[in-house]
Amino acid sequence: MSDEQGADRHKDKALYEHYCDHSDCTKWGGLGFAAGKDEPRWFCFEHRPEWKGR
Ligand SMILES: [Zn+2]
Structure with a gap:
């Protein structure tokens, strides 16, 4: 189960560290856009x- 917990933790980190999706942009992506289940x-x-x- 430890592996699974590690994966969850990594996922959480990804959720918090979201930068602008635009290439070459290193700004903080403060605006989230979700279309459907994407x-x-x-x-x-x-x-x-x-x-x-x-
Ligand atoms: Zn940007």
Whole structure:
């Protein structure tokens, strides 16, 4: 079970350390965009996609 816990911890870290998804951008991705069941993608304010929510 220890392996499984390690994986969970790694996953948690990935969730917290989300930088802008734009290539070459190292800014903090404070804006998360999730479409359906896809993994949420994170962008900084500059690179955020046009989000046309309903
Ligand atoms: Zn960016």
